[in-house]
Amino acid sequence: ETGVTQTPRHLVMGMTNKKSLKCEQHLGHNAMYWYKQSAKKPLELMFVYSLEERVENNSVPSRFSPECPNSSHLFLHLHTLQPEDSALYLCASSQGADHSPLHFGNGTRLTVT
């Protein structure tokens, strides 16, 4: 049982589609993260929200648009993606302190065709 829930588990979309990934945490944390995990590469931090404010944006293309309506929910809106955006997208949360460990969800496997 994970305290961080991601939906959908799998997503296939065309390059002209618009879709959204959803993440919900039930741990009472105040920071939430999006990571991208591609084959043979280290996990890449995309966005960080702390207390619903974006605090880090690691040069992510504008075709990825995050949204954090409250401290329990995080979305990643996708539009006009490229095939190289196919990857596992992991959501995580933490208590927000600088050394707090991250709690991850099971990820969304995204395939862009």
Add this chain to the structure above:
Amino acid sequence: AQTVTQSQPEMSVQEAETVTLSCTYDTSENNYYLFWYKQPPSRQMILVIRQEAYKQQNATENRFSVNFQKAAKSFSLKISDSQLGDTAMYFCAFMKHGAGSYQLTFGKGTKLSVIP
């Protein structure tokens, strides 16, 4: 910028034996945190163990322990009495110390297979 290197893409170990996964990192920081995460086929990343750089004592968590060598910038993970459920990808990660520091830098991972 920090970098984390895991030089063993794949390893295997017999059930009940001991295995050590290596990790080195590069940083100019003096105070930081190091982590080992496990990612089984379920895909969920799970924290295995954490080490604060200012602590000389190596962290231990049941069958998992680390060998932290600060001067050498080395942070290896030892798994004792390996179990089939330990089969997973293992990621070493680094985080700077300091308020507002959220960047967790990961290595590429080591795929560990425990053989019955």
